[in-house]
Amino acid sequence: xxxxxxxxxxxxxxxxxxxxxxxxxxxxxxxxxxxxxxxxxxxxxxxxxxxxxxxxxxxxxxxxxxxxxxxxxxxxxxxxxxxxxxxxxxxxxxxxxxxxxxxxxxxxxxxxxxxxxxxxxxxxxxxxxxxxxxxxxxxxxxxxxxxxxxxxxxxxxxxxxxxxxxxxxxxxx
Amino acid sequence: xxxxxxxxxxxxxxxxxxxxxxxxxxxxxxxxxxxxxxxxxxxxxxxxxxxxxxxxxxxxxxxxxxxxxxxxxxxxxxxxxxxxxxxxxxxxxxxxxxxxxxxxxxxxxxxxxxxxxxxxxxxxxxxxxxxxxxxxxxxxxxxxxxxxxxxxxxxxxxxxxxxxxxxxxxxxxxxxxxxxxxxxxxxxxxxxxxxxxxxxxxxxxxxxxxxxxxxxxxxxxxxxxxxxxxxxxxxxxxxxxxxxxxxxxxxxxxxxxxxxxxxxxxxxxxxxxxxxxxxxxxxxxxxxxxxxxxxxxxxxxxxxxxxxxxxxxxxxxxxxxxxxxxxxxxxxxxxxxxxxxxxxxxxxxxxxxxxxxxxxxxxxxxxxxxxxxxxxxxxxxxxxxxxxxxxxxxxxxxxxxxxxxxxxxxxxxxxxxxxxxxxxxxxxx
Amino acid sequence: xxxxxxxxxxxxxxxxxxxxxxxxxxxxxxxxxxxxxxxxxxxxxxxxxxxxxxxxxxxxxxxxxxxxxxxxxxxxxxxxxxxxxxxxxxxxxxxxxxxxxxxxxxxxxxxxxxxxxxxxxxxxxxxxxxxxxxxxxxxxxxxxxxxxxxxxxxxxxxxxxxxxxxxxxxxxxxxxxxxxxxxxxxxxxxxxxxxxxxxxxxxxxxx
Numbered sequence: 001x002x003x004x005x006x007x008x009x010x011x012x013x014x015x016x017x018x019x020x021x022x023x024x025x026x027x028x029x030x031x032x033x034x035x036x037x038x039x040x041x042x043x044x045x046x047x048x049x050x051x052x053x054x055x056x057x058x059x060x061x062x063x064x065x066x067x068x069x070x071x072x073x074x075x076x077x078x079x080x081x082x083x084x085x086x087x088x089x090x091x092x093x094x095x096x097x098x099x100x101x102x103x104x105x106x107x108x109x110x111x112x113x114x115x116x117x118x119x120x121x122x123x124x125x126x127x128x129x130x131x132x133x134x135x136x137x138x139x140x141x142x143x144x145x146x147x148x149x150x151x152x153x154x155x156x157x158x159x160x161x162x163x164x165x166x167x168x169x170x171x172x173x
Numbered sequence: 174x175x176x177x178x179x180x181x182x183x184x185x186x187x188x189x190x191x192x193x194x195x196x197x198x199x200x201x202x203x204x205x206x207x208x209x210x211x212x213x214x215x216x217x218x219x220x221x222x223x224x225x226x227x228x229x230x231x232x233x234x235x236x237x238x239x240x241x242x243x244x245x246x247x248x249x250x251x252x253x254x255x256x257x258x259x260x261x262x263x264x265x266x267x268x269x270x271x272x273x274x275x276x277x278x279x280x281x282x283x284x285x286x287x288x289x290x291x292x293x294x295x296x297x298x299x300x301x302x303x304x305x306x307x308x309x310x311x312x313x314x315x316x317x318x319x320x321x322x323x324x325x326x327x328x329x330x331x332x333x334x335x336x337x338x339x340x341x342x343x344x345x346x347x348x349x350x351x352x353x354x355x356x357x358x359x360x361x362x363x364x365x366x367x368x369x370x371x372x373x374x375x376x377x378x379x380x381x382x383x384x385x386x387x388x389x390x391x392x393x394x395x396x397x398x399x400x401x402x403x404x405x406x407x408x409x410x411x412x413x414x415x416x417x418x419x420x421x422x423x424x425x426x427x428x429x430x431x432x433x434x435x436x437x438x439x440x441x442x443x444x445x446x447x448x449x450x451x452x453x454x455x456x457x458x459x460x461x462x463x464x465x466x467x468x469x470x471x472x473x474x475x476x477x478x479x480x481x482x483x484x485x486x487x488x489x490x491x492x493x494x495x496x497x498x499x500x501x502x503x504x505x506x507x508x509x510x511x512x513x514x515x516x517x518x519x520x521x522x523x524x525x526x527x528x529x530x531x532x533x534x535x536x537x538x539x540x541x542x543x544x545x546x547x548x549x550x551x552x553x554x555x556x557x558x559x560x561x562x563x564x565x566x567x568x569x570x571x572x573x574x575x576x577x578x579x580x581x582x583x584x585x586x587x588x589x590x591x592x593x594x595x596x597x598x599x600x601x602x
Numbered sequence: 603x604x605x606x607x608x609x610x611x612x613x614x615x616x617x618x619x620x621x622x623x624x625x626x627x628x629x630x631x632x633x634x635x636x637x638x639x640x641x642x643x644x645x646x647x648x649x650x651x652x653x654x655x656x657x658x659x660x661x662x663x664x665x666x667x668x669x670x671x672x673x674x675x676x677x678x679x680x681x682x683x684x685x686x687x688x689x690x691x692x693x694x695x696x697x698x699x700x701x702x703x704x705x706x707x708x709x710x711x712x713x714x715x716x717x718x719x720x721x722x723x724x725x726x727x728x729x730x731x732x733x734x735x736x737x738x739x740x741x742x743x744x745x746x747x748x749x750x751x752x753x754x755x756x757x758x759x760x761x762x763x764x765x766x767x768x769x770x771x772x773x774x775x776x777x778x779x780x781x782x783x784x785x786x787x788x789x790x791x792x793x794x795x796x797x798x799x800x801x802x803x804x805x806x807x808x809x
Binding site for chain 2: 675
Binding site: 029030031032034058059060061062064066067068078080084087089091110111112113114115116119123136137138139140147148150152154155 | 252253256258260261262264265296297299423424425426427428439444445533534535536538545547549551559560562564568569571572601602
């Protein structure tokens, strides 16, 4: 993992290449480095870090989303990058609100992200523009709703304790 | 986004329409498709559904294959048939109650699921686990690797048509299950790993039983290789089929034995050692050609390496506590509850509310029998995690399936699916 | 090596066999009559109803459909094809892959909402008589997964005959479930615990 100074160097590199306002912040927590960037430049930054940077991170270990409700901006996409030669990990994070849930896809840079992006779309509703085949992967094709958002109900059935259901019907409501 | 209809209120007969046999727009097997260009006049493309229910036991995987004769022209894997919403359920449970949920994702390598989640939470807490717990974790993880590879062996060779291997493989696997039952009480999904260490110490006599198993086991692997390695049919089916180059596998985010068979020695146990793996001597088997035979050989060799690791770990098993001493995270031992008021309060807090984790997020990963298993945990300061995401190796390895199968025969596709070792519980979560 | 021959049943063993042979030959020739004949018939002929015989045949040859969904499938395979617990002792010798050739559907694993119509279609494709064993907690009642993605119990869309609890149930537990199914098929269903202990009053109310 790059240590805190290494992370700052990477952030400085990205700022030099793409401009100052691309990088929103850097977080270094428990020896893991996270670089937060703006959603529009996600693809450029990840492409740069994967291919052209001085110390490239050429493997995408994981692409996942998260809903930070009630923290705004709510939705986020995390790109977990890995550099195999140096055994180094870096996380690139983008955050966006529910209304602007769009991120350019990275499947042309790294085809292995296609299933991940479909799953993030399925679970959170984040549209990856330019993805060749963005449809639901885990839920049925015609499902309505994005299950992993925090305001989506858990579903299931209430557990009925039968002892006094007769005397106090639907006591759980 | 407002949902006008609750999807659970739609009667199930109508929901059935979501399982569609309609063609997807992107794979029409009709004229105009570039695949159909070089067909003879008497040939045609034929799309069949190797459906979610099929006799190979790799779970509910649906493969939409477009065939030209016996050759696979296009393959689209469709998943989601055992999607359990584990990640959503985890957001509603306390941290230690998440462990049984996460264990049921990759249901053959259940210790690894619990291990990676515990590792992520321990790193968020900044908790060090005692060396005895680390060694016990390594022993159980490697035994789980052996048992997972044995089950893979049995069922894959069953797919290829040789029925006798499953009986032998399950015979050894029963012995490993007995060991797990001795140490934790359950054969599968044992909930043995807890945040901070292991739930309880191994019983006396367990290491003897493990040694008995380890003494018998390498000769059994020799026997299995004897059955298979000189079997002409097996060799013809395995050698030269399903070849994918190392660069292509890298681009498809493939890890684990599937990547090592193509020659890339990437293993998280050596690259980012955890829980004392750096002190054990073991090798990483690597293939040369990248075909199905290499995948089979890599996994057989991995079983032998796991035997070595378990033996070393057992010999050096340090004494000490089996779970962390931090009473805010791990339950105090029962005898303390009678004498210490503090222990009682800690026990009460842990059992009713659970421990709290300071806000933050972390991604940590270990090497499961299928590849890099990662867990991303977001903590918001309360007793329940805000997000648990598991990066499952089979989910990513499945993206390599079209590359392995397109252009080959259907029978080679069955062999490739078997050698890919997908576990659909992890794929669908 | 010395070989010792000894008749079974101690003394008179050889003669007993000889008597039986003679008696069989007499029956075939029509020489037995009266009390001898009646005793002979009583010893060798079983009277039953067609239904009982049919149920006995069906129960002892229930062929499962090879259908595994999730973790319980591992234990199901260990039960069916494993060397320790072996369901072919109880008649479930062959796991048929096609639903049209199978009698019993063992629902092993979690039933998600995407898979439920497919299971229903498989069940409809099976020919009568057919039985369903719901193996594990997830197939019986969705287990610990009380969420949006699972059907809360397979009995919401399928009639289930035997529920086997456990997560996953031990192979011995599944074998016990198959034996209970066999008893049910033979017309002597095992009593539920409510009848056995006469404990009424805590049944589930339909909400």
